[in-house]
Amino acid sequence: MHKSVKTPLIAFAALLLFGGLLNFGVNAYIQLIVLFVIINSILAMSLNLVNGYTGQFSLGHAGFMAIGAYTSAYASTQFSFFSESFGFIGIFVTTITGGLLASAAGFLVGLPSLRLKGDYLAIVTLGFGEIIRVTLLNMEAVGGPRGISGIPSFPNFFFSFSYSCFWALICFFFIWRLIRSSHGRGFLSVREDEIAAEAMGINTTKTKVQAFVLSSFFAGVAGALFAHVTNFISPSSFTFLMSVNAVIMVVLGGMGSLSGSIAAAFFITLMPEALRSLQEITGVDLRMVIYSLLLILIMILRPQGLFGDKELPDIWRKYVRKSA
Amino acid sequence: MSVNLLEVKNMTMQFGGLKAVDSLSFSIPQGQLSGLIGPNGAGKTTVFNMLTGVYRPTQGEILLSGKNIVGMKPYEINHLGMARTFQNIRLFKNLSVLQNVLIATHQHISYGLFDTVFLSKKFQNQETEMHAKALSLLKIFHLENKAHEKASSLPYGEQRKLEIVRAMATDPILILLDEPAAGMNHAETHELMKTIARIRHDFNLSILLIEHDMKLVMGICENITVIDHGVKIDEGTPQKIQTSEKVIQAYLGVEA
C-alpha cells in the first residue's frame, strides 16, 4: 500500500472501531454530541488554514458553512434520487457539491477582500457572512426564514460517524501535508511577513485566495454534514455567533495547530453540555457565565492557545524527554 | 556592445512634499559589485524599494536585462532575477532557519497540491532537492548546524547572514544588499565582505550594496554611486569617490 494512504487508513480503522463501540454503548443524545464534535473539528481545522497558518483574520466562516449546508440539503430534498437510489454515492456527491459551492464563494470573497488586512479583513468577512444569511432569509426557494426541514438522515449512527470521520481525516491529512510542503510554506510566509514573502518570489495574493478557497471547501463540507445530522437548517443556524465560535476554537486550540483545533472542538462542544448537568443541581442557568469565565481563564494562562503552534506529537516528545 | 544588467533612468519618488529620490539615473553592468552610499536619510533604501517593486516610482524607468519592470509586482521582479535583503531584518521569525530558505526556493518547484497530498515521487524528489540546495547555501555562511532553530533565536549577525542566504535561494542574477554588515563588529564585517566577494564569483552574481561604512565599500566595490537628499552627487571608482570634493562635503562632512 502506498504510504500516503497508510496512516490515514490506520487512523480511519481505529476511529471505526471506536464508532462501533459508541454505536452500542451510548444513547442517541451523546451520539449526536459526538457528531457535533467531529463537525466542529472540521470547521476549526479549516478556519485554522486561513486564520492560523496564513494569518488572515476571517470572521465569516459560518457563511461558507451555510452555503455547504444549503446546497447539499437542497440537493437531498429536491432530487430524492440523490439520497435513496444512489445511496452512498448520492450522499458523497451532495457533500462535495456543497464543498465546491462554498469554495467558489471563498474565491469570490477572497479576490476583493484580500487587499485588506487585519481588522479590515475581519469586518469584510463578517459582512460577507451576514450577506449570505440575509440572502438565504429572503430566498423562498430554500424556505426563507423557515429554512429546509425534512433533510434525509444518514442511514444510521455508525454511518454518520464513519462518514464524518472520513471527512475529518481528509481535512486533517490534507492540511497537515499541505503545511509540510512548499505550497504550505508559502502560506506560512504570508503570515510571517508579506513584504518579505513577495520579495522572495511568493505571489501573496494568489496564496491568500488559495487559502480561502481550500478552507471554505471544508467549511462547506462541515455544513453538509451538519445539515444531514440535524435534518433541519434555517438561516438562524448560521449566525455571526457561529463564526465567532469557529474563531474561538482556532484561538483556544492554538493558531497553526491541527491537534489544537480538534482539542478545542471537543472543549467548546462538550463544555456547555457538561455544564447542563450542573445547572440541574444549582437550578440557575450559569452555563454561559462559567463557560465565558473558563475561556478567559485559559486565555490568560495560555495566551498562545492550548497547543500553541505545536502538534500533539511535538508535545508528546517534549513531555517524554523531560520525564526521561 | 554589452547591455547593462540594470539600467535606471530618471527615477523619482515623491512622498507628499518630500522628494526622497530625485531623478536618479545609474546602471550596473553584468557581474559588477557596485556600491550605493550616502548619509542618513539620503534615499538609499527607497531606491531599493523602487527597484524591487515595493514602491512604484513617481517617475522614471527601471530596466532589468532590458525589460522595463516599473509597475510589476515584487514577486514578479524576483522571478526575473532580482533579490534583496532588508535593512531592518525581515525574516520569517517564527519559522525555522531551513524553512526561511526553503520558502525562497518555492518558485522553482513544479509539483502541485495533488502531488503534495499523495506524497508523489515528484513531490519527494523536488523536496529532497530543495532541502539539499537550502543546506548547501546555509553552509556557505556556516548556518547549516542551526537549520532547525527558530530564525528569531539567531544572534543579530547571523540573522543578517540568513537574509543573504534566503535571497540567494531565489537564484538571482542581481542581489541588493541593504547594509548587510550593520551591527557587526570589525572582524565579522571583514569576514562577511570576503564571503560576499566569494559568492559573487561562485554564483556569477551582480551585486548592489548599500553601506554606511565608507571604508568598507571602498574595499570591495568596483563602482560607487553617491546620493544625498535623493540626488546623485557623484559616481565612479573608489579612488575617484575618495577624492571627490562633493562627496567629502556632503558625505564625510556630515560624519566629521
Ligand SMILES: Nc1ncnc2c1ncn2[C@@H]1O[C@H](COP(=O)(O)OP(=O)(O)OP(=O)(O)O)[C@@H](O)[C@H]1O
Ligand atoms: N514610506 C515613506 N513615506 C514617507 N517618507 C518616507 C518613506 N520612506 C522613506 N521616507 C523618507 O525618505 C527619505 C529617505 O529615506 P531612506 O530610508 O530611503 O533613507 P536611507 O538612505 O536608506 O537612510 P538610512 O541610511 O538611515 O537607512 C527619508 O527622509 C525618509 O524619512
Ligand SMILES: [Mg+2]
Ligand atoms: Mg536605509
